[in-house]
Amino acid sequence: MNKQYISICAYASMLCxxxxxxxxxxxxxxxxxxxxxxxxxxxxLTTALSVGFIAAVFLAGFVADRMSLKPLIVTGQGLVAxxxxxxxxxxTIETGMASFLLIGFGGGLxxxxxxxxxxxxxxxxxxxxxxxxxxxxxxxxxxxxxxxxLAIAQGFRWYTIYSxxxxxxxxxxxxxxxxxxxxRQEPSGSPFAAFLSIMKDRFVMLIALAAVLYVGIExxxxxxxxxxxxxxxxxxxxxxxxxxxxxxxxxxxxRIICVYWARFMRPATLLxxxxxxxxxxxxxxxxxxxxxxxxxxxxxxxxx
Numbered sequence: 001m002n003k004q005y006i007s008i009c010a011y012a013s014m015l016c017x018x019x020x021x022x023x024x025x026x027x028x029x030x031x032x033x034x035x036x037x038x039x040x041x042x043x044x045l046t047t048a049l050s051v052g053f054i055a056a057v058f059l060a061g062f063v064a065d066r067m068s069l070k071p072l073i074v075t076g077q078g079l080v081a082x083x084x085x086x087x088x089x090x091x092t093i094e095t096g097m098a099s100f101l102l103i104g105f106g107g108g109l110x111x112x113x114x115x116x117x118x119x120x121x122x123x124x125x126x127x128x129x130x131x132x133x134x135x136x137x138x139x140x141x142x143x144x145x146x147x148x149x150l151a152i153a154q155g156f157r158w159y160t161i162y163s164x165x166x167x168x169x170x171x172x173x174x175x176x177x178x179x180x181x182x183x184r185q186e187p188s189g190s191p192f193a194a195f196l197s198i199m200k201d202r203f204v205m206l207i208a209l210a211a212v213l214y215v216g217i218e219x220x221x222x223x224x225x226x227x228x229x230x231x232x233x234x235x236x237x238x239x240x241x242x243x244x245x246x247x248x249x250x251x252x253x254x255r256i257i258c259v260y261w262a263r264f265m266r267p268a269t270l271l272x273x274x275x276x277x278x279x280x281x282x283x284x285x286x287x288x289x290x291x292x293x294x295x296x297x298x299x300x301x302x303x304x
Contacts (some may be wrong), residue, residue, distance in 0.1 A: 003121050006179045007129075010114040011136040012172045013077055017107045018140025019147075020084060020165055022248060025226040026149035026241040027158040034158070035093045039227060046223050048097040049104035050215075056108025069113045069120075070181040076109025077176055081169035088162035121182060131255060138252030142245045145226065149241025210275070217282065217301075221247060225298060235291050243295045251302035277304035 024031075024045070032039050060072055083102030090096040114133060122129035151161055198204050222244070229240035261270055281300035288294035 002180065006121070006181060007118065009172075009176050009179050010073070010117050011133060012175065013073060013110050014114055014133055014137040015140040016077075016165075016169050016172050017080060017110050018137040019144045020080060020103060020107070020140075020169070022141045022144030022222055022244070023148040023161055023165065025145050025222055025224070025244055026152055026237055027161065028223070028227045029230070030152060030158045031096070034091065035096060037093050041093055043223065044093060044097055045100045046219055048100040049107075050219065052101040052104025052106075053108040053111075054104075056105040057112055060109050060112035068181055068183065069117050070176075070179070072109050073113035073117070074173065074176050076106040076113060077169060077173045079103070079106025080110065081166050081173055082106075084162050084169055085166035088159040088166060117181070131259065134255055135252060138248060138255065141222075142248035142252060145241040145244035145248070146238075149226070149238045153236075153238045210271075217278075218251075221298065221301065229291070229294060233288075233291055233294060239291065243291070243298055246295060246299045247302040249302070250299045254303045274304045 028039060028042055032042050035041075056076070063072070079102050083099045083104075083106060086102065087096055087099035090099055115130065118129050118133050119126055148161055152158065225244050225247070226237070226240045229235040229243060230237060235243070258270070258274075265273070278301055281297050281304055284297035285294055285301060288297055
């Protein structure tokens with residue numbers, strides 16, 4: 001087993017998924033025109049993505065400890081590549097939803113297996129290694145809107161972007177296939193019993209609710225902010241896409257500096273401060289009447 005090689009594979013897979021998650025925003029209008037639907041119906045795509053992601057995370061959480069991680073991450077990467085390719089050829093909202101369901105399910109498998117893999121092979125540097133893994137996801141996420149916006153502004157069609165992403169995901173899959181992963185470890189106890197025990201913990205459920213709201217806001221911003229900035233504030237597509245990239249940049253930066261802040265603040269205090277800051281910044285974005293204040297508010301939302 002080559003730890004460096006399989007770590008690079010996990011980083012590449014997360015980078016690819018990050019890109020896949022964020023190219024949609026700048027292309028929303030063009031995709032809606034192709035499908036012949038109003039912009040509001042495009043929310044069904046992210047709903048399908050989320051359903052697939054949640055189902056994969058739930059399933060993978062039970063099986064990750066009972067089998068090698070390689071089948072999970074390889075299957076996930078393959079589904080992401082297939083979903084992106086299928087979406088590039090979609091002509092209706094229904095086929096688009098099916099494609100996004102595949103992307104979400106594959107992405108969920110990738111997330112679970114990549115996090116578990118990095119955590120298991122980097123015992124000594126687990127925290128910093130996981131931060132690096134999510135840095136690659138953040139790099140893909142912040143690059144997606146800007147690259148997508150620039151491509152569409154230069155005359156590329158949205159399906160070309162998704163075709164190229166599918167090829168990229170396929171290349172990552174080809175790199176993953178020959179990799180040698182650590183052997184399966186024998187699980188201790190029943191994962192379902194552990195799940196039921198966790199569900200009874202009120203604090204865990206509170207954190208889970210916070211995570212649900214966080215992901216909802218993140219996906220809402222990722223999906224709708226570009227089209228909102230274009231139609232409500234009159235921004236050009238490239239500029240609006242850049243604002244969304246700032247959001248992802250500051251979110252990635254926030255992950256890094258939170259490690260530093262955590263040294264001087266109690267976890268509960270830090271969490272409350274971050275929630276208050278994110279709420280205020282998000283409200284500021286909602287009431288912004290010009291591009292500058294909207295960009296600053298969205299960037300601060302990502303930071304917090």
